[in-house]
Amino acid sequence: MSKSTTVIVNLWCGLSALLILMVDFITPLGIASGVPYIIVILISLKSPYKRFTIAAAMLCTVLVWIGYVGSPPGDVDTYQIYINRFLSILAIWVTTILTLSQRDSINQLHQERLRNLQSRIETEIQQEKLKMLKATMRTVHDIIGNFLNNLHFFKLEIDRNSTLSAESIKKLDQLTQETTQRLDKLASVDEIREKKMAGDMVGIDYELTPKGEETTGTQNKLV
Incomplete structure (x- = not known):
């Protein structure tokens, strides 16, 4: 709550209480003119x-009680005046207790x-991870599996x-380099895209195609 809002709430509570007190001063005793102070309690809940x-x-x-002292006398018995004041105070405190309890x-x-929302979000994040x-x-298993199959x-x-020909050695070097490049691409992706693999499995499309071209699978960004 900002300081300006606090000042406004304090001001409204003070003005309301003062206005009700002024009305109480011109109201004869015997009327429960203290009940309107409930308005002050309701305004204070903004804090x-x-x-x-x-x-x-x-x-x-x-x-x-100040209003009791300053109010003009009425045509009712003294005990009724005290009962009205007591009921006003009771109404003020019942309202205070109930509203604070409700707000809590x-x-x-x-x-x-x-x-619950935070827990659900964390669970979804963990599931996505x-x-x-x-x-x-x-x-990775697919890349290494292809490499081992070629080996x-x-x-x-x-x-x-009992040995490899020069051409086979060249192919082996090329296979090793290609496998290394694929693993490097997988390790350096900054945008996760899924792709369908053999057996209806889902893998990572590390061979990202330029924007505007169709890609295999659906795009999913990590949170």
């Missing part, structure tokens, strides 16, 4: 501080909703000839 509302209730209680309940409910981690591991052909040549 987030509970002690401010309690202080306003205490001030209104004092003003009820609303604040607690609001905080609980915020905690886990999803991306699994997709990344599937992609099998070189193994067959070694088993058959």
